Amino acid sequence: MSDRERQRRKTAKLFRRVIRNTLSPKETLTVSEWAERYRVLDGTSNIQGKWSNDVTPYLRGIMDSFVDPAVRRIYFCKASQIGGTEAMLNMLGYIVTESPAPTMIVYPTDDLGKEVSNLRIKPAFRLIPEVKKVFKEQESKELELRFTTMTLFLNGAGSPSKLASKPIKYLFFDEIDKMGGASKKEASPFNLALERTKTYRPQEKVYACSTPTLRDNYIWNLHDGADEVRHYFVPCPNCGEMIELRFAQIRFEKDDEKQMSIAERAKTATYFCEKCGMEIKNESKPEMLRRGEWRAVRKRGIGAPRSVGFWINSLYSVFLKWEDVAEEFLKSYEDPEQLQNFTNSWLGEPWEDTKLKTTADTVQDRETEEEEFVVPSWAVFLTGGVDVQETSLYYTIRAWGEYTTSQNITHGQALGFEEIADAMNREYKTADGRKMVVKLCLVDSGYQADSTYDFCVSNSDWALPVKGSSNPMRDRYKISKVDRQGSRASGMQLVLVDGNQFKDSISARMRRENGKGSWMVFRGCDEEYRQQVTAEHKVVERSGGKEKTVWRLKHSHADNHYLDCEVYAMAAAEMCGVRSLHLATVQENEQEEKPKQPRKEDGWIQNVDGWMEGYT
Template sequence: MKPTAAQQPRFYKFRKYQVPQYIKDALDALKPPDDITVSQWAEQYRQLSRKESNLQGAWRNSVTPYLVGIMDEFNNWETERIVVVKPTQVGGTEAELNALGYLIDQDPAPTLIVYPNDEIAESTSSNRIMSMLESPRLRRHFLKNASSKKELQFTTDMYIALTGAGSAADLSSKPIRYLFLDEVDKFKAATTQEADPISLSIERTKSYFSNRKIYICSTPTLKTGHIWKAKEACDIEKHFFVPCPHCGKYIELKFAQIRWPGKDEGLSEGDRAEAAQYICQECSGAITDHDKPAMLLKGEWRNVRQSARTARSVAFWFNTLYSPFTRFSEIAREFMKSKDDPDKLHNFANSWLAEPWEDTKLKTSADLVQERQTELEMFELPPWTKLLTGGVDVQETCLYWTIRAWGDYSTSQNIAHGQAASFGEVVDIMNLEFKRDDGQQMLVDLALVDSGDQTEEVYDFCMQNSEWALPVKGTDTMLSNYKISTINKAGSAAYGMRLVLVDGGKYKDAIASRMRRPNGKGSWMVYKGVDQEYCEQVTAEHKITERATNGTERTRWVPKTSHPNNHFLDCEVYAYAAAEMLGVRSLHLQNKGSAAQPEAQPAPRQRTDTTPEESWIHQNDGWF
C-alpha cells in the first residue's frame, strides 16, 4: 500500500551558495594529513619538468629504489636527524625536494634550507623548487605573488626560507621546525667570531624539539668534513644491500669487486673498461649492468652499525655503483683516468665512491710496530750503535721516557722506554751504562725534555743536567726540523740557556716513513718483546688533510681518538730531534777517511766528576 504524503519521509532542500575562502582554509587546516609516506606522495603527486630532471613526467620510485628508504625516514616520528652521505648525480636532491613537497602538502611548518652560498640558494629556488611548486597538488598552497626567490610563502602556516651558509644573520633568526642542509662539506668553517653554519642553523629548531626534522646531505670530502663527522655521530648507520642474481645472497656493492682485464691482455684502456663486470663477493658470479635494475628493486637498507637502543639520528650511505644512470664500465674508466693523479683520485673517492679522501702513505698501526721487532732484548745495544738519545714527555702525574740507539743512515732501534715517577728517576735512567758487543760502554748522549708542562721545573732540571739534557718545545711554524733558541724569560734561573724548538710533524713523517721499511739499514726498529701499550702510543696519531676557512687544504698529524695516549710518540719525536742535533745524518761519513770526516762530530758521552753547575758553565761559557 502506497504511503500517504504525510507518512512519507521529509526531505529538506538547501539552497546552494558560495562558501567563503576563509571557511575553506579553516576546513583544510582541520583536515588530517593523508595516511601516506613521502615516497608514496611523490609517486602520486610529483611531476618532473625539464628544468628539474632529464626524466620528465611522473616521479617513479622504481627508477631509484634506494631513495625510498631515505624519503620515508621523514615519516618515522622517532627520527630527528637524517644524514645522507652520497656520490654526485644519484638523485639525492630530488629526494630532498620530494620530502619538501610532502611537508608543504601534508604537514606544513616553518622551514629553512641552507646551501653553500646565496647564489646556489637563488638558483635552486628559481630552477628547481619553484618549478616543483607549479604542479597541481602544490600550486594551490603556494602564494607566488607574496614570495621572493629566498622566501616562499604558503596559504598554510608555512614559509620556506632559503639562504647561503655565509649569511650568519639569516641563520640565527626565526624558529623553524624543518631544516634542510644541502652539500654541507662546501659550507664555510667556524670562525673566532661565530659558530659554524650547521650549529647556527640547528639552534633555530630548538623550540620544536619534540617534532623537528633535520636533514643533512652532502658528498663527502675529508674525514674531518661536516658530513662524515655527522655520519659517525649518528645512532644508526644504514647501507643498501641488493640480492645477487646468481646466489640470491644480499650484498653491498663495493668498488673493489669491479674487475676488468689487465694490461697484459693487449687491450686499450677503453676496451678494458668496457669489459668491466661486478664479481659477487659471495659466489664469484659475474654481475652486469643489465642485472642492476632488478637487483635495486629488491634492495633494502640494513643497519651496519647501531650505538643506541633509541635512535634519534639515522645515517644513510651509498656510492655510485647503485646508480641506474652509471655503468660499471664508466666507473672503471674514471678510476683508470684518476689513479695516477692525486687530485683526480681525490675527486673519484669523493664524487664516485662517496668516501672521504685520506692520504694513507703515512698511516701507521700498532701491528706495524710489532713487525719492527729485532732479536735483541730490552737494554741490549745493536752492534752498529754510534749514538744514544733520549726523549722525555712531562705529564702531571708522571714522566714518559724513551732511549733510542742510532747508527749509519739514521738506522735506529728503541732499546728501552717506560714511565718515571720523578725527575730523579729520569736522571738515573739516562745515566745508565750500556755496552756494545765489542765492549764499548755508552751513555745517553743527549735527551730532550718536554717543557710545555711544569716549565720552570724542566728548566731547572735541564740546567742541573746540562751535559746531556736540553728543554724542548713543539712548534709547526718552522721551515727546518728543529731550531736552537734561547730562554729569555726574565727572572728565570735558566735565563740564557738553550731551548730546542722542534717541528713534531716533520719528525712524525720521518718515523712513519722509516717504520714502513723492513728491518735493516735505515729502518726504525724496536726491541724484542716490545709491549703493546708502547706500540699503541707511538701510532696514536695519523696524518690527514684538512680544509682551512679560506678553502685551502693542508695535511697535519692529529690524534686518531679524542683522548689519545700519545706520550711515547712525543718521546720518540724528541729522541729523533736529539739525534739530528748530534749529526746522525752524517754518521756514515766517519767510515770514509779523514777527507770525508764530518765537521764537529760528537764523541760518545763519558762520565765525568764535574758538578752539574760546572758542566753548564763549560758548555755555556759565553753566558756572562
C-alpha cells in the same frame, strides 16, 4: 522537478560532501607515497613525467625516515647525482601540503641558494598542482618562498645573523661539505642553524646531504656518528644472498703493454658477487635495486635511533653501467686530483691524503733537462701568473701539455707592470724552434686593484684580474665581474679562485716523478723560487669542536709569492682547457686501434697501500 527543488537538492549534496570531507580522517601518506602520487619531473631530470619510486628505490627509505616519529636527524652521505636533492624536494613538497611549518634550507652560499631556487625548487613546485595552489609565487623572493600556510627560507652559510634568528621546524642542508667551519667569533653554520629548531623540539627534523670531501668534514662525521648507520643491500640474482655493491668487486682487463685504450679496458668490466663468485650483469641491476633494503651496519645505544646516517655509492645508479665506473677510475687513478674526485663523487667516500708535504728538495727533484726559457716539445700552450706586492711584482710562466703535465720555463721579480708585459709578450721557443707566447695570464688584484685593472684593460687580449676567495668555493675557480664605478675595467671579467684547491693540486703533482701529469721546473731552478713554492703546508686546525685542513705558512714571515703565481698560472691553464687536451689524442687512438680480444685471465683489482694498485 522545479528549479527550486533542483537547487535544494544540489545544496544538500554540497553540505553532505563538506561534512563527509570534514569528518573523514585524513589519509596519512609517507613521503615516498606522496612523491609517487603528486611529484612530476621536468626536463632537468633523466626521466620526465610522474615520479616513480622504482627508478631510485633506495631513496624510499631515506624519504620515509622523515615521517618516522623517532628519527629527528637524517644524514645522507652519497656519491654525486644519486638523488639527494630530489629526495629533499619531495620532503619539501610533502611539508607544504601535509605538514606546513617554518622551513629553512642552508646552502654554502647565497648565490647557490638563488640558483637552486630558480632552477630546481620553483620549477618543481609549479608542476605539482597541490603545491602550486598554495604557492604565493608573486609575493616570494629568491631566498624566501611564501605559501598560504608557511614560509620556506633559503640561506647561505656565510650569513651568521640569518642563521641564528627565527624559529624553524624543518631544517635542510644541501651540499653541506661545501660550507665553511666555525670562526673565532661565531659557531659553525651547522650549529648556528640548529639553534633555530629549539622551539620545535622534539618535533624538529634535520636533513643534511652531501658528497663527502675529507674525512673530518661535515657529512662524513655526521653520518658516521649517527645513532644508526645504514647501507643499501640488494639480492644477488644468482645466489639470492643480500650484498652491498662495492667497487672492489668490479674486474677488468689488465694492460701491461699499453695496447688497449681506456674505453676498451672499461668494456671488459664485469661485476662478481662477493658471496657466490658469479657474474652479475648490468641488466639485473634494476630488479636488484627494487628488491633492496636499508640495513643497519652499525648501531649505538638501545631503542629507536634519533639520528640515522645513510651511505651509498654510484654503483647503485640505474643510469650507470659497470663499465662507466671502471672507465672513470681508469681515467683517474694516475692523477691525484682526479682520483680524489673519483673517490668522493663516484665511491661516496672521503679522501684521505696525509702526504701533502713538500720541500725545496722536492722542487729540485722535479728539474728537467730543459734550460730556462726553453719550452718543452710536448707543450701545447703557456700561461702566466702574477702576484702584486707593495714594492714589486712576482711572475711565473708555465708550459702545459696533455694530462695537465706542466713545467715552469721562467719566473722572476719585476719592478713594474711594464716588465710584466715584456715577459708575457716575449716569444719562447721549443728546442726545434717552434714559437709560443703566453695564452692567458692572471694578475692578482687583491693589493693594488686599480693599477691591476688598468693593466688588464690595456692588455685584455691575454690578461685578466684574479682574486683569491676567502671562503671555500664549490668550484676551483669562478668568473665574476669588476664592479668599480668610474673604472675603465668596470664590467670586465674577474676570476675568483679557491687557492686551497689549487695548492692541493700543485702539491700532489709536485710529488709525482717527472713525466706525464707531473709538475716540473727547468734545470738549475733557483733556491728562492724553490723555497717560496713550498712555503706552505697543509695542517689540521681545530675550532668550535671541529677540525679542518687548511694551507698555512710554515713560518710566520716566509714568502709565498711564487706559490700564489703558480696557483694563478694553473687556474689560467684550466680556463684554457688543459684538462681536456688529451681527449683529442684518445679519440684519435681509439679510431686507429683495432678492437683487442679481452683476456679474461689477466689481472684483477688488488688492494695495495690502503686500497688499490696495479692499473698501469
